[in-house]
Amino acid sequence: MKNILFRILLIASIGILKTKSEALEYCVGEYSKNHKECPLYRAKSTNCEEHANMPVTGNFIPFNHSINTLIFTITNVFEYGTTTYDYESCVDLNDSRGYTCGLVGFTTGTGDVFTVINRYLQINPNSELKTYYVPLKELADPRECGGPEVDPKKLSGFPEAWRRVACTDSKFKRVQEAVTNEMYFEPAMKLAESYKVLSPLGKSIFYDTAVQHGYDKDDGISLRSIIKMVRAEPTKAQTELTFLKRFLHFRKRILCCRMDDIWPESANRVSDLEFLLSTGNLKLSTPVVLPSYNDIKINGDEITDQPCSASNSTIMSAKPAKVKETPGKPTRRSILHRP
Numbered sequence: 001m002k003n004i005l006f007r008i009l010l011i012a013s014i015g016i017l018k019t020k021s022e023a024l025e026y027c028v029g030e031y032s033k034n035h036k037e038c039p040l041y042r043a044k045s046t047n048c049e050e051h052a053n054m055p056v057t058g059n060f061i062p063f064n065h066s067i068n069t070l071i072f073t074i075t076n077v078f079e080y081g082t083t084t085y086d087y088e089s090c091v092d093l094n095d096s097r098g099y100t101c102g103l104v105g106f107t108t109g110t111g112d113v114f115t116v117i118n119r120y121l122q123i124n125p126n127s128e129l130k131t132y133y134v135p136l137k138e139l140a141d142p143r144e145c146g147g148p149e150v151d152p153k154k155l156s157g158f159p160e161a162w163r164r165v166a167c168t169d170s171k172f173k174r175v176q177e178a179v180t181n182e183m184y185f186e187p188a189m190k191l192a193e194s195y196k197v198l199s200p201l202g203k204s205i206f207y208d209t210a211v212q213h214g215y216d217k218d219d220g221i222s223l224r225s226i227i228k229m230v231r232a233e234p235t236k237a238q239t240e241l242t243f244l245k246r247f248l249h250f251r252k253r254i255l256c257c258r259m260d261d262i263w264p265e266s267a268n269r270v271s272d273l274e275f276l277l278s279t280g281n282l283k284l285s286t287p288v289v290l291p292s293y294n295d296i297k298i299n300g301d302e303i304t305d306q307p308c309s310a311s312n313s314t315i316m317s318a319k320p321a322k323v324k325e326t327p328g329k330p331t332r333r334s335i336l337h338r339p
Helices: 002-023 065-080 112-123 128-140 158-168 170-194 200-213 223-231 240-256 268-278
Strands: 090-092 099-101 288-290 296-298
Touching (some): 099 112, 099 158, 112 128, 170 223, 200 268
Antiparallel strands (some): 090 099
């Protein structure tokens, strides 16, 4: 009996080590998390005034619906491992950002969950989510800038309530889409235009970076900070292609240099974007293939809004990169961002 138990534990340990190795295979060589230059690619110490929100101005010419859908779906695959949009997921990833919920991983610890709930309650003020309005508003104040700690008991049952509403009221899904568009997509598109990044792939890269890293602060890890790194190089990138290559280089450095294993595990999303860049798919010609997600193919005509299922509405732990993702499981990533 002891031998059998030992063998089970040994097999499990090997599986965990293999999974970790696969997940971090994108962070080797100059991208090693222990590289001597890593301190240059970690978040700056927080100062509320220094890192105050920086507004995004200007206009952009939107792509047609099919291109926009491709851009959203690529990031959805990176977030959830599937082309189906996951409006109902709400999970604690143990990344110091509270619950990660919905379409682009809105979080309770960074305030955008509150933005979604606040907007939705204006439409449906009697929703069960109103119970969480006050504690979510408290959490929306940046804790590192003097905001209050919130008693976890005040959010008891919140993930289940989020899923019930997402699965029963399509208006809640539309609110998530509207907030995503206003807080991430439009600002990312405007920043892309302002730096002459005009291709569908380039704008997809900017959007995905805004979702994962944030865009509105120069905090050393955001979309703005990465742009600043590229522009500070002695040899300026002269074309959009060379600019995007250097951009992804710095983004991967930031992900891999993170002290924990959460962001390094997500570096495969950058490798997939590098693959699209290296194959010249600037126009996002379909099918868009993402190698590290089992060569998943995105055609742009997928049915992205599927009815809730038992597997989608159950809290499940996240799988690391290179493992086939199951719908409803956010990929492990720390969200150190958000307006």
